[in-house]
Each structure stands twice: as C-alpha cells, then as structure tokens.
Amino acid sequence: MKNGEVKLVQYFMARGKLSRSRFPIGIGDDMAQARIPKGNSVLITTDMLLDGTHFDTKKHSLEQIGYKSMAANLSDCAAMATIPLAAVVSVALPKKFGAANLKKLHKGIMSAAKKYNCPLIGGDMTSWNKPLAISVAMLSTPGETKPVKRSTAKTGDLICITGTLGGSLKGKHLSFSPRLKESFLIAKAGANSMMDLSDGLSTDLSHICRLSRKGAIIEAAKIPVSKKADGLSGALNDGEDFELLFTIPALKFEKLKKQWRLKTKITAIGIITKEKNVKIRMPNGKPVNIKPGGYDHLK
C-alpha cells in the first residue's frame, strides 16, 4: 500500500466510521475484528462479480456495481434468515482505474452497507491490465430462528417464492432489495427450507430437491412472471432474480399470508414430493420434467 492507497483507505475510513464496541479493529490493519452480537456462531458467504458477466462497466455506473456486489451477498444472508454483520471487499482494478472511480464504487458499496446495517470492515485492493473484478465476503449471525438451510425441505411442503421472476437483467439485478425483512418473517412462520434465486427457478429448485432428497411439482399457471420477463421460460431460466425460494407446510403458509404486511408478494407455486423428479405442470395440464436452465461456469 503506497501513499495514494493510504490516502484512499483513510478516505474510506472517514466515510465508514465503525462502532468501536462492535468492531474493535476496523479498516487499516491486517484483519478486522467483529464482536459476535448473539450466540456463538457466525456465518460467511462470498461472491465474485465480474465485468462483462455480472455487470458491464460500459453500461452500468460504478455506484450501481458497488451496490450490486453487496446486495448479492446480502441476498445470501436473507436466504438463510440471518442478520448481516459485516463485509470485506477485495477488488482487482483495471490499470488507470484511479482514485475517483474507486470512490464511486465505494459509494455504491456504502449505500448498501448503510441501508442494511452491514458495515464494510476491510478489504484488499490490487490491479492488473484486465477488467474489473469484485469479490465480497459477508458475515452474518443467526436471527431469532436457526439458519434456514436448503437441505431440509419436507414432503408435502408448499413451494413458495417472493416477488416475481424473470427479466432481471433488464435492470432489477443492479438495484434489487435483498429480501431480509421477508426472510425473517418466513423463517419465524416455520419454513423448512430456503434459498435465494440467483441461477433461475429451474436450476435453484433442483438444488433444494437434490439436497433434501425430495422432488417437486410446480404449476406453470401459478408462477408470478415479471412484466420484464420473456414469458414462462424467462421466469424459469433468466436468473439473478434475488427473490427467495422457500418451502413451508400449507397451514403455516396460510397463517403467514394472513399476517403478511410487506409490499413484496409471496406466492405458493407447487409442492414438495416424495418422488424425486422435479416437474412442472404446463398450462395445458401436462406435467413435464424441468431441466436446470441456469448457467454452467465450467462449460
């Protein structure tokens, strides 16, 4: 870290004053220290976001990109109904990126950090002659319930989602609201399993089924397709919805719906089955197997 970088870290420190009781050691040392507010465990997630894949520096502002990099990880906290604690961000900067651009990126990161009470407590800055890459790692702690896993769906659970699906790449993926408030209510209501929808419903539902050793049948007619989506196929496969997919016993879902006061809608779209296939009943009434339509990063 040379002078230019030291000054920038000082700039970041001034704009992200940390509570010394929550964070005895903050930005500027080899590690940051976080006190664990309740319980004796901590959760961690990480996401790498790349120029040309998850965002486009030619089209999107650096504030939007910074916001998204945090929001994608906050969505993982919501996926388990856990309380965001703190984040660290490592960046690979293109040559000549410069301090002004880094401040814009930081501004976007901080807007999410403040909105969701998840301070930026550390990071790493490096550079190369290649496009921007941003990796966020985020800590959280359990909320009022145990963290809700993917692997614990039960036969007969309703399969439910928040919001609408598809077409996120037309804009929502940059400015979405991580479903934290929603997730706490869903977990308290007794959801058996939950995850966030990042790779598309067709792919993500198959994860819950595989990990829970169950199957599923969903109803095409019940899927709330976003106005931005190119029909059912978009809702199933577009990805980056950052909505919650959860399974919950039917009676508990009815109770949850009655108490629900948030704007985000919740919709039951199917049921968890003992038989392990993942199926969708098409508008013509015919059930067909769902093939995961998400992106394969190894191909």
Place this chain on the structure above:
Amino acid sequence: MKNGEVKLVQYFMARGKLSRSRFPIGIGDDMAQARIPKGNSVLITTDMLLDGTHFDTKKHSLEQIGYKSMAANLSDCAAMATIPLAAVVSVALPKKFGAANLKKLHKGIMSAAKKYNCPLIGGDMTSWNKPLAISVAMLSTPGETKPVKRSTAKTGDLICITGTLGGSLKGKHLSFSPRLKESFLIAKAGANSMMDLSDGLSTDLSHICRLSRKGAIIEAAKIPVSKKADGLSGALNDGEDFELLFTIPALKFEKLKKQWRLKTKITAIGIITKEKNVKIRMPNGKPVNIKPGGYDHLK
C-alpha cells in the same frame, strides 16, 4: 450452479469433510456456519490474487497457486497472532478452465487448509474470458493474547523481523510458511505491534510508524538479507516476504530470544522513535530517510 458444478462441489465436499460441531453448515448452502471456539469475536481478512500479478499460470502450478492464495491470508492471521478458523474462496475462471484444473487448484488450497487447520467452508465459482483471479476471505479468532495491531508501537521498542528479506519472487512467495507459531510466541512475549511483510520493509515499516504516530531508525547492517535478494535494496523493496515485522521492548525481546526454539530466526534491526521520520542508517554510518518502495495499485 449446473450439473458439472454440482458434481465438482460434491467432490470438494468429499475431500474436505468438516467437523459438524465446529461447522454446523458447510459447503453447498447459501452460507457456511462456523462456531466461535473461544471468546465472542471473530477476525476477517481478504486477499485477491491475480494471474500475471501475484502468480503466473504459465510458470506456476495450480497447486502452488492454490497454496499461495491460502498462505497469504494465513500470513494475515499470523500478523495479528490470531488462530485461523476457516476460509471461503471465490474464483473467476478463464473459459475452458475445466474441472481437472479446478481440482488441481483445490488441491493446493486444501494442502494449506490442512497444514494450518483452517478448513475451506464455502466459495463461489464464476467464469469469464479473462485470466484467473482468486479471492480468499479468512476468519480467525483471538489466541492467548489480544490481536496484535499495527497502530500500537511504543517509543523505544525494538523493531524486529522473522526470517530473511528480499528475492521472494524467485520462489519463496509460492511456498512460504505463514509465521503462525512464531507469531503466538512473539505476542505472548509482549510485542506491542505487528504486521506481516507483504509490500516490502520500506513500505510496511512506514505503515506501523504512521498508524502508531511514531518514527523509526533501522540499521542497514542488521537487516538479514536473503541470499536470493539483490542486496539491501531487494530486502527493503521486493515485497512478498511474508515474514513478520514486530516491535517489542528490548528486555522482552532478550527474554524471547533466550526461549526461542523455532528454526525461523528473529532479528532486531532498529528502534521506534518519538520523532516521526522513518530512517535507515546506511553501511557508511549516515542515516537517510526511507521512501516506501512498494507497489502502488492506483498508479
């Protein structure tokens, strides 16, 4: 995550069996959960390593690169004398990187994870038409002492280092041993400040001085220059030494030296001063100001 990725994650899970009591939720969910073994705080660090900057896929094996990405973060744990707890790794893979290569990278990561008891508990895998980038985030917990910070050097402290400096890029940077054992002994002996040497002594010593609001004078003749280094200048500026730089009262250092049984040598090279300049006494006896010679990622 599609089929190829699911299979690979299962491969990783099988090769990194996690203790369910330490890690109630491991790889394969939205977040991993770690129990905090002692105290109620956790520390976190992150480092981004880039092809062409921190490693070279044309020259170095993927096992070496995986090992280094973990070791650089373990060195941060050592820098504060904290106990590694767990790591998450996010990777940006070049197109056509493939599962076989990812397994090699994973093998290197796991060799460090096992050697230093710091399990891999989660990660993210993404791809682009660009070189390999690896970001590791690592958790640790306080050891027997409080975490040793950079900002707490005291006037009159001896300035000390482990090992020898310079020439690391000739090979050591890929296979170095993070100074964890050393750091616990140094912290218990009563070091006032510590950090790991990643940007070169000239740069890193200036951080301790700036953050502690002190100065320093070091003796060129006392600096243990590595045989691989191109003389004093290399020892001061090469970077990536991954040795420890610490400050400690003289009497405590004498006691530490008497008890020292580890192979790594520890050497006093100077003293912390009230006057804020950072100086080096050259072999000719003349003190000159040190200018940070490390790399500036914003230039």
